[in-house]
Amino acid sequence: MSTKTDKIDRLAELTAVTDTSAGAGLWVEAWRRLKASKMAVIGACIIGVFVVVAIVGPWVAPYSPTAQLWRGEVLANQNVFVGPRAENWLGLDHLARDEFSRLLVGARQTLLVGIVATLLGFTVGALIGGASGAALVLGGKAGRRIDTAVMRVIDMMLALPSLLLAVSVAAVLGQSLTTVMIAVGVVQIPIFARLLRGAMLAQGGSDYVLAAQALGVRKRRIALGHVLPNSLSPVIVQATLSLATAIIEAAALSYLGLGNPDAAEPEWGVMLAQAQDYFDSAPMLAVYPALGIIITALGFTLLGEAMREALDPKLRS
DSSP, rough: OOHHHHHHHHHHGGGGOOOOOOGGOHHHHHHHHTTTTTHHHHHHHHHHHHHHHHHHHHOOOOOOOTTTTTTOOOBBGGTBOOOOOOSSSTTTOSSSSSSHHHHHHHHHHHHHHOOOOOOOOHHHHHHHHHHHHHHHHHHHHHHHHHHHHHHOOOOOOOHHHHHHHHHHHHHHHHHSSSHHHHHHHHHHHHHHHHHHHHHHHHHHTHHHHHHHHHTTTTTIIIIIIIIGGGGGGHHHHHHHHHHHHHHHHHHHHTTOOOOOOTTTOOOOHHHHHHHHGTTTTTTTHHHHHHHHHHHHHHHHHHHHHHHHHHGGGGGGG
């Protein structure tokens, strides 16, 4: 847990760093470095391809992802499968459905789950972290008590392995696609909460805060009108990294049977779970969705890490 919190706290500290070299602000300099980063370019390209596939996949898929058009050619119980061929670029699955079409259509659901879960974690986590940070910045015994109580709960959530927490939430709520989104979103809440709270604390000692206090500006206005907006930059970076985690954890929940109860609807985690029974006879049925998950998560991770390095003066080359 200490490693996880250390990374979050370090990212929060970046919001208090300013860089005025060559007359450029922090974000201008970070954007210049980001464009020159090969890691960022590769990550952005992967994400771009994934988003395009998720958007246009259902329209460009050559067949319906649920249509069993070649039932006479596939005998899963006898380990008879159809591999890649002209009319089926990636072959057929265990129910004689076109694997390429299912992979294309499944990208949309995978992206939807990742985005909704991240937005849920971001929204609730920002509300909690913003309230805790504002209470501490406003000062007073009441503010410190509120911050202490909230942060102890957040630390307990961070101490739990993320997948274990997601599985626990999903088991309580029951099997559904909405459950996966909520479970993965709950895992993201303490990360965003601690990150925003730490960023607000880092901003609390900035010159503009001291100047506002000297001018007699109310603490509430300083905390919510100035400190909070200026503390969002590391949270945006974390959202990119969290998308990668959300996609992996959503696939894991689907693999464990906690995802969409309609197994006919394509989703990469569900496809991976269905393929495990036929791994000896048709291993590629598991390889295709697994590669999709890995490459997509890699894209978001590369871009997020590049953004973090662009903001971190200690990591500048």
